[in-house]
Amino acid sequence: MDRALIDSYKRFLDEGKTERECVSRTVELARAKGFVELCEKDSLQAGDRVYFVNRDKSLALFVIGRNRLEDGMNILGAHIDSPRLDLKMRPLFEKEGIVYLNTHYYGGIKKYQWVTMPLAIHGVVFRKDGTAALVEIGEDEEDTALCISDILPHIAQEQMKLSAGEFIKGEELDLVVGLTPEGKEDEKDRGRNAIMAILKERYDIDEDDFLSAELEVVPAGRARDMGLDRSMVLAYGQDDRVCAYTSLRAIIDMESVPERTACCLLVDKEEIGSVGATGMDSLLLENITAEVLAKCGEKDAISIRRCLRNSYMLSSDVNSAYDPQHADLYDRANSSALSGGVVFSKYTGSRGKGGASDADPEFIAKLRKVLDENKVRFQMAELAKVDVGGGGTIAKYCAWYGMEVIDCGVAVLSMHAPFEITSAEDITSAYECYRAFLTL
């Protein structure tokens, strides 16, 4: 196990709790390893290291190879968005003495897991003049804490009869941010006003500025080693920053000039279907690749088609780790063990592989060879038993170009929970796997 890698991974998680934070941290790490912004270069040669930031929420990094780009790239693609609660457009309200911020959850969550724990707000608010306030509340232990309340067990008889999907409703996920102050009883909204005055003081924003904001409510606290043996990592947002970080490190740690151009793609919105201009179901990859091709002097209209079709890709995303406490949900032989090595999934999807991207066996054979040559431990797994459920990743949007793509990432226990569990061994394997892949 690579302890230095694990420690730097935990730091990346602490510094990147939103997509925007991940992008800016990534840019810092890449620049420190000799990457420059694509627009700083007029033309590109083998060995050049460049990155392209897309709307501050997704980005791509490239190490230009010796071969023509038309011959294809080796692409590592991960997502940097994670399940969370987003503040609504008009979030602030006050109800009988308590002031709240209203949220709309993002991605697949078990709503009951998000109450009665310290939460933090991270994000950005744009004022009408175009200037931005970077917001972070409740993260630092010295700072004040934020939380969503729940009812006490003594009077929860009716609540406890409801199914887990119902007993905390989406509309009840309101963050407690203050109490209505005493005095000035005739002043309307005096609790709201008091909270807005604090936000004005702290960030110079007005209530209307919430209209142009991206404020994300995430679990407060740092990533930590887990277990008496420190064999695991406990942290928020490991789906999919565990693969994003190891992919990023694989490309920035490249020392020699590769045959095929290496690319690391970190995208947004995977958790809600890869939608929008910063998600994978867009022209993002195609547009960025076209820019790179032009600077490499490959300007034929057909070049972009050939480049993407001839590419290899690891859709670097997490898998559901086998959980002995819920063994009946898994087919043991086809599930991923914690510390069993990096996980490949030939296909994802659910109920008869619906919505899956299914990798070609020719490609898998090629990967097995390079993994064995580099002594990388790996396992092959599905998310769970047939018909138990399932999910998708960014793989299918890349397969659309005709490239070879397979899902490959780290096994996670309690995936999508506020704090997720991974194995330090597996994180190390993923890094080694991604490094080996880039030499394909």
Ligand code: MN
């Ligand atoms: Mn994921």
Ligand code: MN
């Ligand atoms: Mn996910």
